[in-house]
């Protein structure tokens with residue numbers, strides 16, 4: 552019998568940004584179409600879900616890199632990923648500066664080399680997207696659209712602004728475009744553990760309108776010696 556799991560391509564996305572910019576809200580919104588207002592986690596979380604990309608089912612893995620550790624460069628997560636989504640809040644200039652800093656480090660990373668912060672060249676040619684969130688709070692805006700456009704253009708990243716709270720279509724287009732840019736998806740296992748997502752977000756997923764199933768697991772940032780980084784993502 553044909554193993555469908557083995558033939559499902561896989562795409563891995565790292566979502567990176569300062570604390571409170573809306574990364575978790577964005578991922579949950581993208582995957583479930585629901586908005587989770589408060590979503591506390593001090594550790595990275597890994598989401599898995601099968602989604603259609605250009606009509607083909609793809610096993611999407613998204614790591615939600617906890618912003619509470621943003622003093623540490625997320626080198627392991629970037630090495631793990633096929634593409635990165637850098638998120639900042641348009642209401643928070645320091646979050647824009649952090650996203651810019653990450654983009655600059657990625658740009659410096661030579662292919663196969665060992666650049667600053669130890670990205671180890673994994674990011675060379677990697678699809679990148681910069682997203683300014685919280686446009687619904689325009690009266691509190693600290694970062695202009697032009698600034699976001701300029702930084703993304705300078706670093707070879709696509710650029711979008713969106714409001715996860717308002718469910719703006721731009722957030723879906725931003726993620727869809729990034730997924731489509733990933734050229735070399737690999738095979739992975741397929742999971743269907745909707746209840747794990749449901750328990751994490753207070754059961755909201757259980758009665759959601761989302762038709763797509765998925766799972767979420769915590770990723771310890773400091774693995775035990777016998778357990779490699781992001782072991783939770785391994786098949």
Ligand SMILES: Nc1nc2c(ncn2[C@@H]2O[C@H](COP(=O)(O)OP(=O)(O)OP(=O)(O)O)[C@@H](O)[C@H]2O)c(=O)[nH]1
Nearest residue numbers: 570571572573574575576588617618685714715716
């Ligand atoms: N007004 C507004 N608030 C938002 C938006 N997106 C997220 N938030 C709120 O911003 C706060 C932080 O959102 P999170 O998704 O927890 O942010 P995070 O980036 O995951 O934060 P860490 O997990 O600490 O790294 C929450 O109170 C959200 O409800 C948005 O588009 N507009």
Ligand SMILES: [Mg+2]
Nearest residue numbers: 574575590592
């Ligand atoms: Mg979060």
